[in-house]
Amino acid sequence: MIRLEQVKEARQQIADVVRVTPLLNSEQLSLRCGNDIYLKAEHLQKTGSFKIRGATNKVKQAVSAGAAYVTAASSGNHGQAVAYIAQRLGIPATIVVPEDAAQCKIDAIRSYRGAVEKYGYTSAERLPRAKELAASENGVYIPPYDDPSIMAGQGTIGLEILEQLSDVDAIIVPIGGGGLISGILTAVKESRPKVRVIGVEPALANDT
Ligand SMILES: *Cc1c(COP(=O)(O)O)cnc(C)c1O
Numbered sequence: 001m002i003r004l005e006q007v008k009e010a011r012q013q014i015a016d017v018v019r020v021t022p023l024l025n026s027e028q029l030s031l032r033c034g035n036d037i038y039l040k041a042e043h044l045q046k047t048g049s050f051k052i053r054g055a056t057n058k059v060k061q062a063v064s065a066g067a068a069y070v071t072a073a074s075s076g077n078h079g080q081a082v083a084y085i086a087q088r089l090g091i092p093a094t095i096v097v098p099e100d101a102a103q104c105k106i107d108a109i110r111s112y113r114g115a116v117e118k119y120g121y122t123s124a125e126r127l128p129r130a131k132e133l134a135a136s137e138n139g140v141y142i143p144p145y146d147d148p149s150i151m152a153g154q155g156t157i158g159l160e161i162l163e164q165l166s167d168v169d170a171i172i173v174p175i176g177g178g179g180l181i182s183g184i185l186t187a188v189k190e191s192r193p194k195v196r197v198i199g200v201e202p203a204l205a206n207d208t
Contacts, residue, residue, distance in 0.1 A: 054153030069139030083114025145179025155183025
């Protein structure tokens with residue numbers, strides 16, 4: 001369980017790396033939905049997704065605690081984020097990706113000087129491999145969502161939304177593993193409990 005205080009601390013920790021992305025009003029979506037719809041433009045974030053928020057918070061903590069190497073298991077945005085922040089902090093990173101990972105994602109990880117290891121096809125195979133690599137080099141494995149520091153980092157989006165749109169009624173959040181929505185709920189519900197937070201997951205990948 002994390003608290004609002006940890007999200008606020010995360011915001012300070014990551015401020016020198018992460019962009020405050022704009023909250024854009026969409027006339028087309030507003031018309032179609034019969035409501036005032038805004039989009040939090042995290043596609044303009046460093047590395048192209050919000051994953052850099054949690055990854056920066058977690059990797060910085062690991063480095064402060066003496067880590068000189070990090071690993072992650074990811075086929076996409078989390079792996080790019082971990083590779084980026086590791087390079088920026090001057091430590092090596094290995095990202096374990098599936099055998100059939102898209103070349104553009106591998107290229108993106110390598111462009112941040114991350115080492116790429118192809119391993120298996122499922123996250124159940126990749127995760128233990130990333131942990132094993134970290135353990136063998138005295139490094140730290142960076143989880144994609146199930147970690148307090150990752151959740152607190154992702155939750156900084158919630159703090160920004162409350163400031164950018166003070167009369168927000170509801171925040172609609174995509175769910176994969178649930179790190180993003182856990183952080184946003186923490187950021188929003190402790191200070192503005194009336195704001196509704198609604199999670200959305202893909203019908204064909206409804207793990208949550
Ligand atoms: C990771 C990710 C999600 C899901 O986030 P979780 O914290 O795993 O729930 C949704 N959208 C994008 C673009 C992502 O990169």
